[in-house]
Amino acid sequence: MKFINLSVEELHALAKSKHQEYESANPFPNIYFDNFFNPERLSEILDEFPDMSKRPDLKFEDTNQIKLASKGEYRFGEETREFMHFLNSQPFLEFLSILTGIDALIPDPYFEGGGCHQIMPGGLLKIHADFNKNKLTNLDRRLNVLVYLNKDWNEEWGGHFELWDTEMKHSVKKILPLFNRMAIFTTTDFSYHGHPDALKCPQDRNRKSLALYYYTNGRPSYEINAGLENHSTLFKARPYQDKSRISVKEIVKQITPPILYNAAKKITR
Structure with a gap:
């Protein structure tokens, strides 16, 4: 296969060998793989990664998140589109089902909420449980796959993907977003995760x-x-951290109806 150096049979065997590790992982079923994909192909995908920083319609910014995300597949480059289609294909779906024990997985060809994600310096995504229904199909969301594209990443910059316990007492696992690292985890109403601390990487x-x-x-x-x-x-607040970081302005914004908040902003300008 173009994007991985494994046959379908080898892919199935790998999934079987990792099933118990996935299922028994804390704080909820999860795993990550390094160098899973062909690095040359993944480098081509990185080269065509879209610049979303100048697209305000792709920016999500509020008290819980500062990030950029594509919508649908039309902003994918040619290699990225082919790669994403592979990740929605029968061989990869079979790999995921064998690995996780979740049968009859259905991909999302619309990439609702998925696709290319980008966090700039100072950005974050606070701890949360994901939306649980696809608004287009009304299907139940069961599994996330994240593929990281960050070469020569310095751990001091942060950006860890964190998995938290169900009681939101502490981070159980932190995964650095290194190039060619793939994280997989089961999504439920209690699988709390995110990238909660502001990114400290250089401006470039x-x-x-x-x-x-x-x-x-x-x-x-x-x-x-x-x-x-x-x-x-x-979204869930971390103990002694997120609650203390919310400014008075942010609290007012959260409790004030949008129409009144926006009107007040115009008056005070």
Whole structure:
């Protein structure tokens, strides 16, 4: 296969050998692989990564996140589009199902919320549980795959992908977003994760990744937070950190209806 140096049979065997490690991981099922993909092909994808910094329509900025994200596949370069289609293909879906034990995974060809993600210096994504339904298909979100594209990344710059315990007491696992590292984890209403600290990389660097989400028709009841059967992203505050960092202005913005907040901003200008 073009993007990996494994046959389908070898891909299945790898998934079987890692299934127990995935299933028993803390704080919820997860794993990451280094050098999983052909590095030359992944370098080509990095070379054509879209510059989203000048696109305000691709920017997400509020008290919980400062990031850039593509919408759909039309901004993908040729190599990126082919790669993303491979990650939605039968061989890779079979690999994911064998690895995770989640049968009949369905990809998202619309890349709703997925695609190219970019965090600039100072950016972040606070700890959260993901939206649980695809708004276009109404399928249940079950699995995330993140492919990192950051060469020569310095650990002092941060950007770790963090996995937190269900009670939001502490970070259980931190994954540095290194080039050709792929993180995979099960998404439930209690799988809290994110990149919560502001990125400290130089101004000429940024954190790049590709995100793909996978779905099923229905999900186990133990993955559902009763009363929140259909929800958007659920952000969670870290103890002694995020709460203290919220400014008075941010608190006012959160509790004030948008129409009143925007009107007040115009008056005070």
